[in-house]
Amino acid sequence: MIDALYIGASGMQAQQLQLDTIANNLTNLNTPAFKKARVSFHDVIQREFAERSGDGSVLSRIRGAGVGVDGTMVEFAAGDLKATGSNWDVAIRGDGFIAVELPDGAVGYSRGGTLRAGADGFLATEQGHRLHPSLQVPTDAKSLKIDADGRVSALFDDREAMELGSIELAAFTNPSGLQALGGGVYRPTERSGDAIAGRAGENGLGQLAQGQLEMSNVKMIDEMVSMMLTQRAYEMSTKLVQAADEMMALTNNMRR
């Protein structure tokens, strides 16, 4: 049948995915530590059988087969830091991730957020993922102090501050390859490479900023413009499907 029909359909499908991604980015405009996703497109072609032309040379015909989607990539550009004044909020100023324990025992990575001490005293994220390596806060501690280089101390009313340990940061050769698990936690994959642990402030790693939260890196203007372009691209694809349909209708009506 006419390829244009399927090419147009591939266009509609691709723009649909683009719109879904934009929608997800926009609804997370104010989610702390959210990283926007981007869809990447590529053109798809199909090779056809070779034909022999008059002089014996072989022409292989290449047919366009529309547009394909490589997948969604997460963009790790840093979001702005917002001061919250809470000692339990921590963000990373610069590159790097904080390691956390996932329910299945594997290690996940997060860009920080609001921490809390569980009933057992272990420092964990809001979703309950313990920091890795774990840090235990005494139950009578009033507050926490986190230095820029990662050292964590518990603050008390009646006695001296007690050092609990330090939060190490991890870097990846290709952060865009990390798999997003939701809730600001990412899992390393083959594409991202293994985590390279280090101390905050050294080897290009960022520093810890207590009392701050990293905001979403979604820029509303960019997403709105993308959305308008996507709408028009979708419209164009539907016109192609209509054109192919009309052609087939004309062909069918040749014989009354």
Added chain:
Amino acid sequence: MDASKIALQGLRNDVQRLDVLSQNLVNANTPGYRRIALVSRPFSEVLDASRVTATPQGVPVPQWQTITDDRPGVLQSTGRALDLALSDSGYFEVKTPDGVAYTRKGNFQIDPRGRLVTEEGHPVLGVEGELLLGTTTPAIDAAGRISADGKQIGQLRVVSLDLSDASLEELGQGLYRFDGRVEALASERVTLRQGQLEGSNTVARREMVELMATMRHFEAQTKLMQGYGEAMTSAIQEIGKF
């Protein structure tokens, strides 16, 4: 050739045209996409080809030839350090398992080994081979020289393809194979822009106008076929009357 065969060829050409237009239009937003254009073959070629009736299925050689439109597309600013665009002519060289390929799609990444690769994982070649970058945010100047922390760590290889020698063979995914003359582009002539991506070079309005013209042309051919059909019908009915 009778009228029906002429109309049939016209219909076939229009379908092929529509397929090419559609491919261009759905890829109007695909980075690095090069538009396909239909160019009519010289008549002598068509004549020669039709003399040799050796094709087993009797498929006539199409009058049109597909060529790749090599003009630069519009640059979009993305702000991503590994998005590279060439604002003038030239191609990036990429190593695939089947050999060397060329591309203008510059949304590169770092693979787990630290090499600069395309989205599909093919290493991008520098002047001295694969490029090992230690960082995802290098500084790349207009001549393709890559530096990190003030030190130069490599230079991208940008080549110019002599399209009068051979034509580009599309491999999909924004990659092209080329068997003609390849020359490394001199540093002064490379116009690389970091943080920008080259969009498609499809001009939507031209393709849409072409689409409308093709539809009407198709309609005209079908009318021709119908006319021929009616003439045949009258011939059979009238002349055949005894």
